Amino acid sequence: xxxxxxxxxxxxxxxxxxxxxxxxxxxxxxxxxxxxxxxxxxxxxxxxxxxxxxxxxxxxxxxxxxxxxxxxxxxxxxxxxxxxxxxxxxxxxxxxxxxxxxxxxxxxxxxxxxxxxxx
Amino acid sequence: xxxxxxxxxxxxxxxxxxxxxxxxxxxxxxxxxxxxxxxxxxxxxxxxxxxxxxxxxxxxxxxxxxxxxxxxxxxxxxxxxxxxxxxxxxxxxxxxxxxxxxxxxx
Numbered sequence: 001x002x003x004x005x006x007x008x009x010x011x012x013x014x015x016x017x018x019x020x021x022x023x024x025x026x027x028x029x030x031x032x033x034x035x036x037x038x039x040x041x042x043x044x045x046x047x048x049x050x051x052x053x054x055x056x057x058x059x060x061x062x063x064x065x066x067x068x069x070x071x072x073x074x075x076x077x078x079x080x081x082x083x084x085x086x087x088x089x090x091x092x093x094x095x096x097x098x099x100x101x102x103x104x105x106x107x108x109x110x111x112x113x114x115x116x117x118x119x
Numbered sequence: 120x121x122x123x124x125x126x127x128x129x130x131x132x133x134x135x136x137x138x139x140x141x142x143x144x145x146x147x148x149x150x151x152x153x154x155x156x157x158x159x160x161x162x163x164x165x166x167x168x169x170x171x172x173x174x175x176x177x178x179x180x181x182x183x184x185x186x187x188x189x190x191x192x193x194x195x196x197x198x199x200x201x202x203x204x205x206x207x208x209x210x211x212x213x214x215x216x217x218x219x220x221x222x223x224x225x
Binding site for chain 1 (some may be wrong): 120151153155157162163164165168169204206208210211213214215216217218219
């Protein structure tokens with residue numbers, strides 16, 4: 001069965017970076033894009049960007065341009081999302097989600113990773 | 120950036136009642152509109168794709184309609200387990216979500 005398993009919770013200081021992983025199983029990793037979505041506590045969903053695991057091509061929401069980097073390691077079917085220059089407003093649960101191709105819905109989601117930014 | 124505006128933000132409904140949630144896009148997105156359900160402390164779950172296409176395993180009381188800029192999610196005969204927050208999502212241009220609609224059971 002399709003699974004996306006994310007890395008554990010992180011606590012970071014303002015100004016630091018965080019790298020969240022998303023390990024895929026149950027399907028061919030390079031055949032589906034990975035999107036990243038975040039959700040601050042009690043707030044709605046916020047789309048961050050996409051990555052094509054086959055080509056490595058990415059596309060980011062304008063809000064995160066320059067601060068977010070999405071990468072992958074195809075040998076271990078794992079996608080990564082790194083967010084730099086963290087501030088308290090980045091405290092949120094970060095989700096990876098699979099999409100079949102550009103324009104498709106998110107059909108499978110990871111369990112979420114809580115990133116807390118606090119001094 | 121395409122903005123999605125959902126209404127209402129909150130709805131309190133009795134079981135078996137019909138629920139209608141709307142999602143309006145700031146520009147035409149064709150049928151690239153999807154609906155998700157999220158319960159507390161859970162990841163979102165895909166309910167409807169491409170405005171009106173059903174998803175395997177999702178109860179038939181959930182349906183979607185619309186195209187262009189105006190979309191609707193309908194829950195016929197609400198059940199207690201449908202208490203959740205519902206989000207629309209556009210994939211026509213990068214991606215954005217609506218602000219969510221919380222459905223509470225009276």
